[in-house]
Amino acid sequence: MSNSAAIERLKNQFQDRCVTTDAMREQYSQNEAHHTPVRPDAILFPESTDEVRQIIEVCRDTQCPVTAYGAGTSLEGHIVPVRGGISLDMGRMKGILAVNQEDMDAVVQPGVTRRQLNEDLRATGLFFPVDPGADASIGGMAATRASGTNAVRYGTMRECVLACEAVLADGRVIRAGSRSRKSAAGYDLCKLLVGSEGTLGIMTELTVKLFGQPEAVSSAVCGFQTLEGAVQAVIETIQMGMPVARIEFLDELQLRAVNAYSKMDIPERPTLFLEFHGSENSVAEQAERFGEIASEHGGLGFDWATREEDRNRLWRARHDAYYGVKAMWPGKRGYITDSCVPISKLAEAIRETKAEIEASGLIAPMVGHVGDGNFHLAIMIDPDDPDEMKAAERLSHSIAERSLRLGGTVTGEHGVGLGKIKYMEAEHGAAYGVMAEIKRVFDPQNILNPGKLISLN
Numbered sequence: 001m002s003n004s005a006a007i008e009r010l011k012n013q014f015q016d017r018c019v020t021t022d023a024m025r026e027q028y029s030q031n032e033a034h035h036t037p038v039r040p041d042a043i044l045f046p047e048s049t050d051e052v053r054q055i056i057e058v059c060r061d062t063q064c065p066v067t068a069y070g071a072g073t074s075l076e077g078h079i080v081p082v083r084g085g086i087s088l089d090m091g092r093m094k095g096i097l098a099v100n101q102e103d104m105d106a107v108v109q110p111g112v113t114r115r116q117l118n119e120d121l122r123a124t125g126l127f128f129p130v131d132p133g134a135d136a137s138i139g140g141m142a143a144t145r146a147s148g149t150n151a152v153r154y155g156t157m158r159e160c161v162l163a164c165e166a167v168l169a170d171g172r173v174i175r176a177g178s179r180s181r182k183s184a185a186g187y188d189l190c191k192l193l194v195g196s197e198g199t200l201g202i203m204t205e206l207t208v209k210l211f212g213q214p215e216a217v218s219s220a221v222c223g224f225q226t227l228e229g230a231v232q233a234v235i236e237t238i239q240m241g242m243p244v245a246r247i248e249f250l251d252e253l254q255l256r257a258v259n260a261y262s263k264m265d266i267p268e269r270p271t272l273f274l275e276f277h278g279s280e281n282s283v284a285e286q287a288e289r290f291g292e293i294a295s296e297h298g299g300l301g302f303d304w305a306t307r308e309e310d311r312n313r314l315w316r317a318r319h320d321a322y323y324g325v326k327a328m329w330p331g332k333r334g335y336i337t338d339s340c341v342p343i344s345k346l347a348e349a350i351r352e353t354k355a356e357i358e359a360s361g362l363i364a365p366m367v368g369h370v371g372d373g374n375f376h377l378a379i380m381i382d383p384d385d386p387d388e389m390k391a392a393e394r395l396s397h398s399i400a401e402r403s404l405r406l407g408g409t410v411t412g413e414h415g416v417g418l419g420k421i422k423y424m425e426a427e428h429g430a431a432y433g434v435m436a437e438i439k440r441v442f443d444p445q446n447i448l449n450p451g452k453l454i455s456l457n
Contacts, residue, residue: 110139
């Protein structure tokens with residue numbers, strides 16, 4: 001069967017919610033990073049689980065590929081429809097179906113964004129903590145097992161998704177998990193779907209864990225004399241078990257872009273952005289103890305932000321770091337990569353990476369969720385310069401190999417997609433073959449986001 005057969009049937013069924021214009025197909029051909037665009041044959045906009053089921057059944061019958069699309073903010077090519085077919089935009093499924101305050105959970109559709117959810121929760125005294133930076137959709141965050149600045153204290157999507165509803169490749173609708181905080185009842189299919197990048201099923205409803213808004217919050221910026229000092233301060237903080245809520249690293253080059261884009265005036269040196277949550281007393285104690293650690297490693301004092309508007313401005317600047325980089329080097333495109341290593345190996349990983357960047361001559365600002373050993377590079381390249389592309393590929397490859405050598409992973413939070421699939425066998429060994437077997441059981445025709453995460457013929 002052909003993709004055109006599926007699209008003809010879906011156009012008859014969904015009419016103006018099946019879009020095939022060139023402009024829309026171009027929009028859905030790419031993500032935020034450097035991956036080669038590929039146009040879908042059509043974009044579908046479902047509004048319910050049953051409509052997702054109907055679409056999947058047509059695609060099953062015609063062997064038409066389906067690539068789920070959230071907010072379009074992924075960085076490893078997850079949403080690039082490499083075999084054409086359908087881009088399934090979940091943006092119209094954005095209902096907050098239930099907020100269970102006593103149980104501290106919420107039931108949402110996949111198109112709900114994290115900001116939308118937290119705005120809805122504002123009056124409840126609860127919040128959803130997973131914060132990857134971009135205003136990503138909850139469904140996309142679950143599919144890629146996202147994390148972000150708060151993960152060091154509150155965990156990632158792996159910990160924060162309690163249950164989900166999903167449409168499988170054969171059209172079956174299943175529910176996995178429950179609202180209970182633990183279970184010993186069978187295989188954990190919910191956790192299997194979380195992080196599967198849309199290759200095993202399309203999630204159409206999610207139950208997520210909520211947390212109480214802290215009594216007191218204080219944010220700070222702390223510069224350091226050296227990169228090594230900043231990283232060592234982080235390592236000591238984590239090893240001491242301090243419950244810091246956020247601890248982010250930005251190098252000098254990244255801070256230059258942040259200052260220009262967000263109109264800040266932070267001194268351009270290796271810098272940590274921090275946030276402390278808790279009671280008034282505990283926040284003060286955490287800040288005092290971290291100050292002692294920082295001073296031992298060349299910290300140059302704190303710039304505090306205690307008012308909500310000042311904290312929001314600070315963290316907005318951090319979240320806009322990549323947009324600042326793009327604005328500072330117009331015409332270049334980001335070759336994005338991330339690495340995650342055991343916290344004891346973080347200083348070694350960053351030191352060696354920085355040396356390689358300097359030797360390569362590339363522009364590669366560094367940021368990191370260093371509290372859990374995770375750092376990111378935006379290698380800025382001219383997409384029309386093959387030499388720069390090759391140099392970026394060499395640097396990214398070296399970072400991936402180093403991560404594995406140090407006992408880490410080639411991606412701490414960006415996911416596999418297209419960019420990291422070539423490292424999966426090296427990281428997982430025989431377990432990668434087991435993943436392929438699972439994919440074949442769930443999706444024997446390989447129609448769900450083919451070409452990502454798992455290599456199938």
